[in-house]
Amino acid sequence: MNIDPKTNGVLTPATTNRISGAEAIVRCLIEEGVDVLFGYPGGAIMPVYDALYDYQDQINHVLVRHEQGASHAAEGYARIKKKPGVCLVTSGPGATNLVTGLADALMDSTPIVCISGQVPRDLLGTDAFQETDVVGVTMPVTKWSYQITKAAEIPIVMAKAFYIANTGRPGPVMIDLTKNAQFEMLDFEYHRAPRIFSYWPTPKAKAEDIEAAAKLINEAKKPYLLCGHGVLISGAQAELTELIEKASIPTACTLQGLSAIPTDHPMCVGMPGMHGNYGPNLLSSECDVLIAVGMRFDDRITGRVDKFAPQAKVLHIEIDPAEIDKIMKTTVAINADAKEALKRLIPLVEQRERPAWLAQYAECAAIEKEKIIDRDTLPKEGAIKMGEVVKLLSDKTEGKAVIVPDVGQHQMAAARYYNYTETDGWATSGGLGTMGYALPAALGCKFAAPNREVVAIIGDGSFQMNLQELGTIMQTGLPVKIIILNNNFLGMVRQWQQLFFDRRYSSVELQNPDFCKIAEGFSIKAVRVSERTDLDGVMQQMLDSKEPFLMEVMVEKEENVFPMVPSGAGVAEVRLE
Amino acid sequence: MEKRFTISVYTENIVGLLLRITAVFTRRHINIESLTVSETERRGISRFTIVVRQSEDMVNKVTKQINRIVEVIFAEYHSDADLISSQLALFKVDIAKEEYLPSLEVLARQANARILIHNNRRMVLEKTGTRDSLEAFLRDLEAYGEVEYVRSGRIAVTSSSSRLSEIIPKLPELNRYPNYSMDHHN
Numbered sequence: 001m002n003i004d005p006k007t008n009g010v011l012t013p014a015t016t017n018r019i020s021g022a023e024a025i026v027r028c029l030i031e032e033g034v035d036v037l038f039g040y041p042g043g044a045i046m047p048v049y050d051a052l053y054d055y056q057d058q059i060n061h062v063l064v065r066h067e068q069g070a071s072h073a074a075e076g077y078a079r080i081k082k083k084p085g086v087c088l089v090t091s092g093p094g095a096t097n098l099v100t101g102l103a104d105a106l107m108d109s110t111p112i113v114c115i116s117g118q119v120p121r122d123l124l125g126t127d128a129f130q131e132t133d134v135v136g137v138t139m140p141v142t143k144w145s146y147q148i149t150k151a152a153e154i155p156i157v158m159a160k161a162f163y164i165a166n167t168g169r170p171g172p173v174m175i176d177l178t179k180n181a182q183f184e185m186l187d188f189e190y191h192r193a194p195r196i197f198s199y200w201p202t203p204k205a206k207a208e209d210i211e212a213a214a215k216l217i218n219e220a221k222k223p224y225l226l227c228g229h230g231v232l233i234s235g236a237q238a239e240l241t242e243l244i245e246k247a248s249i250p251t252a253c254t255l256q257g258l259s260a261i262p263t264d265h266p267m268c269v270g271m272p273g274m275h276g277n278y279g280p281n282l283l284s285s286e287c288d289v290l291i292a293v294g295m296r297f298d299d300r301i302t303g304r305v306d307k308f309a310p311q312a313k314v315l316h317i318e319i320d321p322a323e324i325d326k327i328m329k330t331t332v333a334i335n336a337d338a339k340e341a342l343k344r345l346i347p348l349v350e351q352r353e354r355p356a357w358l359a360q361y362a363e364c365a366a367i368e369k370e371k372i373i374d375r376d377t378l379p380k381e382g383a384i385k386m387g388e389v390v391k392l393l394s395d396k397t398e399g400k401a402v403i404v405p406d407v408g409q410h411q412m413a414a415a416r417y418y419n420y421t422e423t424d425g426w427a428t429s430g431g432l433g434t435m436g437y438a439l440p441a442a443l444g445c446k447f448a449a450p451n452r453e454v455v456a457i458i459g460d461g462s463f464q465m466n467l468q469e470l471g472t473i474m475q476t477g478l479p480v481k482i483i484i485l486n487n488n489f490l491g492m493v494r495q496w497q498q499l500f501f502d503r504r505y506s507s508v509e510l511q512n513p514d515f516c517k518i519a520e521g522f523s524i525k526a527v528r529v530s531e532r533t534d535l536d537g538v539m540q541q542m543l544d545s546k547e548p549f550l551m552e553v554m555v556e557k558e559e560n561v562f563p564m565v566p567s568g569a570g571v572a573e574v575r576l577e
Numbered sequence: 578m579e580k581r582f583t584i585s586v587y588t589e590n591i592v593g594l595l596l597r598i599t600a601v602f603t604r605r606h607i608n609i610e611s612l613t614v615s616e617t618e619r620r621g622i623s624r625f626t627i628v629v630r631q632s633e634d635m636v637n638k639v640t641k642q643i644n645r646i647v648e649v650i651f652a653e654y655h656s657d658a659d660l661i662s663s664q665l666a667l668f669k670v671d672i673a674k675e676e677y678l679p680s681l682e683v684l685a686r687q688a689n690a691r692i693l694i695h696n697n698r699r700m701v702l703e704k705t706g707t708r709d710s711l712e713a714f715l716r717d718l719e720a721y722g723e724v725e726y727v728r729s730g731r732i733a734v735t736s737s738s739s740r741l742s743e744i745i746p747k748l749p750e751l752n753r754y755p756n757y758s759m760d761h762h763n
Binding site: 135136139140143144147164169196197198199320321322325326 | 588589592593596597600604637638641642644645647648649650
């Protein structure tokens with residue numbers, strides 16, 4: 001999907017004939033290599049659905065149960081497949097239901113292309129049935145949006161949409177398509193966009209910046225690297241690994257950077273941030289050079305910014321120039337794609353061993369293991385803990401599954417206790433923190449990686465935000481595995497209320513339905529686990545299943561996620577209890 | 578320290594871009610002091626001139642966020658010292674007493690204001706200048722009767738050479754790929 005800058009100007013062979021706008025949309029999708037789309041029909045998009053009828057052998061349309069589900073499924077697909085996920089919806093409510101997914105994709109740099117039907121051009125602005133100003137509503141949550149009002153625009157706009165979604169810093173694109181444009185005829189000719197006027201997605205690293213960066217790393221005594229989502233997006237895993245091995249740089253993967261390097265890599269020191277590991281947080285106040293690759297210094301990572309590594313010189317490698325100096329003042333910035341920048345940087349970086357510096361991380365890891373990790377993952381008695389479920393899953397799948405957590409305490413357990421050994425093993429809603437993400441996103445991941453085990457790990461609260469997508473999973477029959485970690489609480493909010501609001505539990509306790517019965521209602525096999533002794537057997541049954549499977553685990557009701565950096569504190573003030 | 582900055586944004590001329598650009602300010606709760614949009618010397622390329630009162634750090638961040646909008650060709654900011662800027666204002670004066678007329682004409686001449694309409698009871702004047710000079714003129718006019726006042730946004734050029742003229746020649750692909758240029762918007 002990425003356009004190689006070297007082939008600028010080489011147009012793909014054109015295909016021509018006279019077809020309807022609706023058919024043109026489908027043909028554009030095929031030209032872009034789309035083989036699955038997630039959608040929901042309705043009045044204003046019916047011509048496109050009619051056209052799809054003739055292309056069923058080329059495009060698999062997945063009928064979701066709610067358009068938000070379509071958006072997250074497309075996100076999950078895009079994250080693992082590394083090409084845009086596609087949604088097709090009707091006007092009005094169909095389009096507005098996508099808004100959360102668009103916002104989520106924008107925050108997490110996920111390429112999705114969403115197409116919504118719209119009332120005919122002549123009715124625009126008249127409050128026609130199911131009319132919404134979709135471009136206006138979605139404008140702040142899209143990388144690009146466009147309203148097509150005549151069929152002739154379709155091939156050009158669609159080519160732009162796919163190009164913009166998946167180049168540079170990827171993001172969501174919204175295309176609003178009036179009904180008349182779907183009926184009109186056009187001479188169809190399609191060229192994938194070779195480039196776009198006024199849009200320069202891939203800045204080239206400046207030689208002087210690369211040299212300055214190498215100097216900074218070579219002179220560092222205690223370097224520390226933050227590996228972000230950008231490493232996965234640009235496919236720079238090998239380059240990053242080479243750099244950190246060569247220069248012995250302890251490396252923490254951000255929530256979105258997880259699985260870029262194996263969790264058990266000798267240079268991997270865990271995850272930074274609010275519920276990250278002890279070492280990366282504590283020692284950020286000791287590092288002398290902070291290297292950030294493809295990440296944006298989210299406040300959940302930095303804590304209080306003026307207390308975040310104030311002693312360190314900052315090297316920021318980032319493709320989006322607007323992220324450079326947005327939060328952290330850089331000493332050296334390389335505005336480029338991570339892979340390209342790292343490739344050029346590595347030869348200039350000197351080999352180093354840093355046993356003393358790495359030993360400091362090991363020391364922190366030992367403290368964290370004793371105080372938290374063992375307690376979370378190896379409890380001998382008492383209620384089942386989230387951590388031990390994740391740890392068991394990790395062991396059983398050898399860290400090779402695609403883990404799709406929802407948002408909350410279970411998400412942190414999934415991030416902390418799964419031993420990621422295979423790259424692109426993770427898809428989560430990080431920036432927006434969208435509850436309800438995991439169930440549809442896991443389905444999208446399964447479409448992208450049918451041969452990998454895909455496991456959604458979901459809290460009881462999150463599950464109820466999009467549980468209708470069990471219907472979609474049922475209809476596709478894809479073996480998505482679902483683990484509900486049920487504590488009958490909105491656990492993360494409850495934890496905050498306990499720690500910072502004096503245990504005043506305000507609207508966080510859930511009276512839940514019988515999740516297993518719900519799954520069974522969707523013909524999905526489901527088993528509830530309440531005893532530790534059953535955990536292993538049921539999980540094995542789930543993993544062995546060739547069909548979708550839901551496993552509900554009753555976990556400790558008032559478990560807290562630690563370490564924790566309290567909101568507004570510096571990350572070095574990380575609390576272990 | 579807050580200071581007045583002028584952000585110049587060169588863009589493709591398309592529907593909806595105004596909203597996308599102003600949203601960058603809205604998100605950060607920044608009030609726009611003035612905003613002018615017009616075509617440039619290049620057909621199809623528009624120029625937004627946006628004036629804000631902010632710290633340079635904030636203006637720098639905002640300008641970068643505008644720069645990443647797809648249809649923005651480039652955006653840059655300047656402080657007043659680097660700019661030659663102007664605003665246009667119209668003043669409609671309902672002259673309180675007929676005998677004021679001669680001195681009002683003198684005042685207009687001194688202020689380099691043009692008289693557009695003129696009769697014994699009403700005068701419409703046009704004046705260009707900085708916001709401060711226009712407001713000072715308004716206060717002077719108010720001595721002669723009730724004044725209706727309307728002022729345009731700021732337009733500005735830099736005292737150095739234009740970046741647009743440097744950048745445009747670097748876009749030869751425009752002609753090679755007509756399909757992907759702004760032409761399809763017209």
